[in-house]
Amino acid sequence: METQKLQNSTLILVFGIFSILTCCCYGVLGLILGITTLILAKKATAIYNQNPDLYSGIQNVKTGKILAILGIILSILYILFIVWTVTYFGWETLQNEELMQERLRELMEQYQ
Template sequence: MEKQTLQNSTLILIFGIFSILTCCCYGVLGLIMGITALVLAKKATDTYRENPELYKGFQNVRTGKVLAIVGIILSVLYIIFMVGAISYFGWNNLQDEAFMQEKIQELLGR
């Protein structure tokens, strides 16, 4: 009997990759992609564990799950960074290029 490919195994891998690539889109898009990949990976893992001899493509699921976890961590760190920057500098000051250059010069000690 020929093995079937696990349902959504390629999609999980793609979402895991995109969760890392989109983590700097204010963190939200990477977070959504990562969580979606984890939910799909949980379902695929449960299906695989029931009958592992019937399915192939579990490596894609595991790789996608790891990438999704990394993407979620990066997205959360970016969200924390943005909230910290907005609370420290203020939204209007972040959009003022001259002010930001001055603050960068102060931080560099020049």
């Protein structure tokens, strides 16, 4: 019996890679791609588990799922970093370069 390629296996791998690459786009794009990848991977794994001899490409699904989890973690960390930066420095400081430099000098003096 000839095996057929598992549906969306390449797409899952590509989305997993892009979820890591786009995690620094304020975290939102990487989070969306990561969650989408996990949903697609769950469906593809369920199809594969029904009849494993009929399908190939499960390795792409597994790799894409791992990359999606990493992308989600990195996106969440980046979102938390942005929230911390805004709460610590404030919007006014982030929009004014001179005020930001002054604030960073104060921060560096605290740790010297």
